[in-house]
Amino acid sequence: MKRMTVLLAVFTMFLATSIQAQAPQGPPKPGPEVKKLDYNIGTWNVEGEAKPFGPMPGGKFTATEKCEWYSGGFFVMCHSEGTGPMGPAKGISFMGYDPNEKVYTYHEFTSTGEAIDSKGTVNGDTWNWTAESKMGDTKLSVRVTIKEVSKTEYTFKLEMSQNGGKFSVVEEATGHKVTTAAPAKKS
Secondary structure, three states: OHHHHHHHHHHHHHHHHHHHHHOOOOOOOOOHHHHHHHHHOEEEEEEEEEOOEOOEOOEEEEEEEEEEEOOOOOOEEEEEEEEEOOEEEEEEEEEEEEOOOOEEEEEEEEOOOOEEEEEEEEEOOEEEEEEEEEEOOEEEEEEEEEEEEEOOEEEEEEEEEEOOOOOEEEEEEEEEEEEOOOOOOOO
């Protein structure tokens, strides 16, 4: 019995030493993929047009979006405010990178009750985002293409499909950067 106790004590010390050797030193740091989100930092004025789609009316819309690094530097947080065919709206969103799935993430919550979750990829200067949602009994597939035209301009195209049907362009817009936010503070 004494031998078992000694073996257990040695094993416990070995395990504790092994875990300490593998423990990360200091707080985690954002990976290189997160740096690509830096493009979004600043204040953007957006103008575009929505096309009628299902119960949603068409018409012109404008918005201002202010984006900054969230504490820790892993996520970009944006506050948006605008008006369009359905009236005024506000939103808050977070963009980040999921290293496990190797995709970018986008989560938005709006004053109109929407909660939007998208996954995205980037290829050069083009971002592609996809999402699935429901409107009543209708399943909606969404895809968004954002092209970085320059450091201060992008184009935006949102397409939707109902119940697996053909995709239709629902919104097209252009964003112009009017200011650059201050760099993220190191935590």
